[in-house]
Amino acid sequence: xxxxxxxxxxxxxxxxxxxxxxxxxxxxxxxxxxxxxxxxxxxxxxxxxxxxxxxxxxxxxxxxxxxxxxxxxxxxxxxxxxxxxxxxxxxxxxxxxxxxxxxxxxxxxxxxxxxxxxxxxxxxxxxxxxxxxxxxxxxxxxxxxxxxxxxxxxxxxxxxxxxxxxxxxxxxxxxxxxxxxxxxxxxxxxxxxxxxxxxxxxxxxxxxxxxxxxxxxxxxxxxxxxxxxxxxxxxxxxxxxxxxxxxxxxxxxxxxxxxxxxxxxxxxxxxxxxxxxxxxxxxxxxxxxxxxxxxxxxxxxxxxxxxxxxxxxxxxxxxxx
Numbered sequence: 001x002x003x004x005x006x007x008x009x010x011x012x013x014x015x016x017x018x019x020x021x022x023x024x025x026x027x028x029x030x031x032x033x034x035x036x037x038x039x040x041x042x043x044x045x046x047x048x049x050x051x052x053x054x055x056x057x058x059x060x061x062x063x064x065x066x067x068x069x070x071x072x073x074x075x076x077x078x079x080x081x082x083x084x085x086x087x088x089x090x091x092x093x094x095x096x097x098x099x100x101x102x103x104x105x106x107x108x109x110x111x112x113x114x115x116x117x118x119x120x121x122x123x124x125x126x127x128x129x130x131x132x133x134x135x136x137x138x139x140x141x142x143x144x145x146x147x148x149x150x151x152x153x154x155x156x157x158x159x160x161x162x163x164x165x166x167x168x169x170x171x172x173x174x175x176x177x178x179x180x181x182x183x184x185x186x187x188x189x190x191x192x193x194x195x196x197x198x199x200x201x202x203x204x205x206x207x208x209x210x211x212x213x214x215x216x217x218x219x220x221x222x223x224x225x226x227x228x229x230x231x232x233x234x235x236x237x238x239x240x241x242x243x244x245x246x247x248x249x250x251x252x253x254x255x256x257x258x259x260x261x262x263x264x265x266x267x268x269x270x271x272x273x274x275x276x277x278x279x280x281x282x283x284x285x286x287x288x289x290x291x292x293x294x295x296x297x298x299x300x301x302x303x304x305x306x307x308x309x310x311x312x313x314x315x316x317x318x319x320x321x
Contacts, residue, residue, distance in 0.1 A: 005050050
């Protein structure tokens, strides 16, 4: 099992809200951890959960109208021993209490919490999280102080924290991981590195994690900008570097290490867009020069040369079949 995608829409519609909630609770305790959970009675029950498994790690997006969540000593005794790194996304505040530590969370806050201890939370409304649980024993071998406090607010100014949140979203929605075990394993390693850096790894462990996880996250962020804006003729390495907060030299190094330079990536994306437009019968009345411009080329002669070199035919010949 690589991923789970579940919502309250999957529950039997003939059941009452209370029964739908109870059924969901019984189904999801294995993944969410044993606890006493109470639904907000004044709201229709709704939930949505996406989860992806990456070896011993997993990431998830979790949203529900649960009001109370309580883990007692009884729940903790025979349950998983993990540290949850979570990004809170609900518009309503949540109070999270572990041991003698109370934390009031607002949308955008991030915490690391040792769930192998009694805890409780209350939310007046929908609770929503992006989560990355990690085995506590594994993390403590590399970051010995990771559970010095029962709940730790993560520093949102730390680049690793920002990249960790975007990486969770990326991993949840990435279709490429579904059929590529090697890529899934690599993604799990990068995720673990970012978690280590987010909770304050130091020394050699931090150097290794930064070299792998943080570089991989920065590369992915830069590529996402390129893929979103490649059709802009003015796109440059300076533009991408400023957008992702890197120096141009560092950006070029990351792209070179990935196997393609900035120019090579942009050219291929533009050629693929032009190819798709030339193959679309709905675009038959569109001039080749207009297609070139729409794909990001501002020199039609250059576009014709590069298209022929890539596809073995001129744009006009390609369109004609």
